[in-house]
Amino acid sequence: MSLRIALLGLLDATGPASGYDLAKSFERSLNHVWQAGHTQIYPELVKMAADGLVAVESEGARGRKLYAITPEGASQLRSWLVEREPSSATRSEVALQAFLLPLLDRESAIAVVERIRARFAERLAVLECKPKDTPGFGRYALRLGLTQGHAGLAWADETLAELRGLEPAPAELSGPASAAVDDAVGRD
Known part of the structure; x- marks a missing residue:
C-alpha cells in the first residue's frame, strides 16, 4: 500500500484537511496499519497536488493549506x-525473530518471545479501547487488528510453553526444509 492511497482514503473519509490534520489522523487511526510521519506526508501532498489527485482548497495563516480530494x-x-x-509479501521483524529463535539458547529465546508477547x-x-461497534471508517481494520493481536498472543503463549518444556516440541525439521533452514543461516 502506498502513502498516497492512505492519504486519499483519509481525505475521502474525513473531508478537507491540512498536512498536520492528516498526520494526527494517522496517529489516531491508520498508524495501526500504515505508519507515516509529518516528513513523509507533506512532500507527498505536494506531489499529489501536482498530479491532480488533491487540490488546495484554502490557504491560511503561515501557509497552512487545506487539501481536498479531487474527482481524479x-x-x-x-x-x-x-x-x-x-500484496501478500510479508516483511515482519517479529516473523524473522521467530524464524531465527533456534539460534539462541533457551533462556535468550524465552526472553525474545516474552518481549514479542508484551508488544502484542x-x-x-x-x-481493545477503541469502540468496536462504531459504523464507518476503520471498523473492519480494527477487527482484523484484534484478530491478529489475539493470534499473536496465542502464538507467543504456545511458543513460551514449548520453550519452557511445558509441552512437547514438534518434530525437528528434516529433509529439504531442514536444508533450507541450514542454508538460510549458513550451517553445513
Whole structure:
C-alpha cells in the first residue's frame, strides 16, 4: 500500500484537511496499519497536488493549506480498492525473530518471545479501547487488528510453553526444509 492511497482514503473519509490534520489522523487511526510521519506526508501532498489527485482548497495563516480530494483522486482511490490484489509479501521483524529463535539458547529465546508477547499485548490493549461497534471508517481494520493481536498472543503463549518444556516440541525439521533452514543461516 502506498502513502498516497492512505492519504486519499483519509481525505475521502474525513473531508478537507491540512498536512498536520492528516498526520494526527494517522496517529489516531491508520498508524495501526500504515505508519507515516509529518516528513513523509507533506512532500507527498505536494506531489499529489501536482498530479491532480488533491487540490488546495484554502490557504491560511503561515501557509497552512487545506487539501481536498479531487474527482481524479477519488477515481484512483476507488480503482486501487476495487482492482488491486493486496500484496501478500510479508516483511515482519517479529516473523524473522521467530524464524531465527533456534539460534539462541533457551533462556535468550524465552526472553525474545516474552518481549514479542508484551508488544502484542500492548497493541491489543490499545485496539481493545477503541469502540468496536462504531459504523464507518476503520471498523473492519480494527477487527482484523484484534484478530491478529489475539493470534499473536496465542502464538507467543504456545511458543513460551514449548520453550519452557511445558509441552512437547514438534518434530525437528528434516529433509529439504531442514536444508533450507541450514542454508538460510549458513550451517553445513
